Amino acid sequence: MQRTNNVQELNAICKRVRRHIVQMIGAARSGHPGGSLSAVEILVTLYFDVLRHDAARPDWPGRDRFILSKGHGAPVLYAVMAECGYLPVEELATLRKLGSPLQGHPDKRFLPALEASTGSLGQGLSLALGMGAAARLDGAGWRTYVVLGDGECQEGQIWEAAMFGAFHRMGNVCAIVDYNKIQLDGFVKDIMELEPFRAKWEGFGWNVIDVDGHDIAALQGAFAAAASTTDRPAVIIAHTVKGKGVSFMENNPKYHGTAPTPQEVEAAMKELA
């Protein structure tokens, strides 16, 4: 597959991924566009620049691990994996259909190249830390990355995991929070405020890096900074816009879990041309 750290090339991939997301959710007629679109730059930067992985050898033991803890964002993961060559791009059209490897939420039974089956929020950080602990036991150099939703950070287990990560100095684990400020029922501040968010993670002993989650160069810098601290885990708070790239979805809680209509798909594809 094509690897690149060129920002322009990465941005071009992001645009293709956004088009896939809109089309596949439109075709499925259900799914979660908002939180898929907000995480595009995060996943593209990871898969094309940061992660050590090989689509031809998904079971390579030395690969870095990636977990999409907010499993409802599956479309962005599938689209990025397709661009990397884990699956044919044409297969994206089967999202959520009976028998498809592209289940509504990531499902290892159907797509073994996935590191985790997710969908019940709050659990991925613990899983990532367990993987990190195993890597350390084996003296292996691979790192583990996990993407969390902001709403997801309301789960108590996230903070149990946060304590574990700092206490056990899990420097080989990096969490990224897709901080798009919207969850299912509305804005995070109206459902269950997370602020002061940075201070919470700092208080739990993590290396906290705030970044514009749509700025690829900034993300690259954040991942480098995260990897350079080895005595404690890092969390990248990626400030993002839910529905990013499609004007009528941006910052609109409706598109958390509403698929675009055929007309909306058409309008979105024009914007993403």
Place this chain on the structure above:
Amino acid sequence: MSPRTKFELKPGMATREAFGRALVELGRENPNVVAVDADLSKSTYTHFFAVEFPGRFFSCGIAEANMVGVAAGLASAGKIPFAASFASFAVNKGFEQMRVLVAYPGVNVKIVGTHCGISIGEDGPSQMATEDIALACSLAGFVVLSPADEVSMRALVRAAAAHNGPVYIRAGRPKVPVIYPPSQSFEIGRSVELTGGTDLTIVATGLLVAEAIRAADQLAAEGVSARVLDMHTIKPLDTDAIRRAAAETGALVVAEEHLAEGGLGVRVAQAVARTHPCPMEFVGLADTYAESGTPEELLDKYGLTARDVAAAARRVLARKR
């Protein structure tokens, strides 16, 4: 020919919506009724209550264990809390709290689990509750309700509020047929006989009640007289009606949208095993997790349709003869 089913099936609303509407009615009648939610109020329909009674609605964020704990606190201080989420999250994530803070001290909390079973469809197994009946029934003193349509849901939500003690109510995502006339009355622990029958009895709950009625119609066309019981209360179980059915019809089929192991089926079997053993068949999920698909595709693939109920009836009849 046996009589056709007593009730005609007309299109109706989802049982989760019927719950949300009933909760508003209760809220108007009793200021002690409150609601607790975990970022799914639009899906569980508690947002109706939130809009009308904002001061009595507590948003917990995505934190189901805390939601159940808060509900236990509200109940301990005299409120009647309804705590709602997807069944898979409310029960699986709130289970320890349901056990220690609710069941053990016998606190007056109502847990409502929506999107039960596999008929949730495309979202797939992480969002599906296929073990919630088993879990809720394992909690001492819990009442476990599984209404089949909007009429029974409304009545049983009211009965749950009137009952002083822990209750779990199971609700579904898809729209389901209306089975009952508005005047039908319901009592916790007392099943409803939907069709009389002499050859076998189909004991069904939730989504499978309508399928059982359709199966009984198919069987009637074959000259088989099937009794259908709506087992809307899974705990305490209506053992009288079940034992009578076993004695009078001599064969049982149990149908539910839940793991066959650990659900209504094993409870019915236990009710008859000692005193009224008879041939039995079970319509439920095999020991697996489902997948993504339309609700219709999944119910068909995993064997939870009228066709499957009728096939089970034919199998049990063959063993009876």
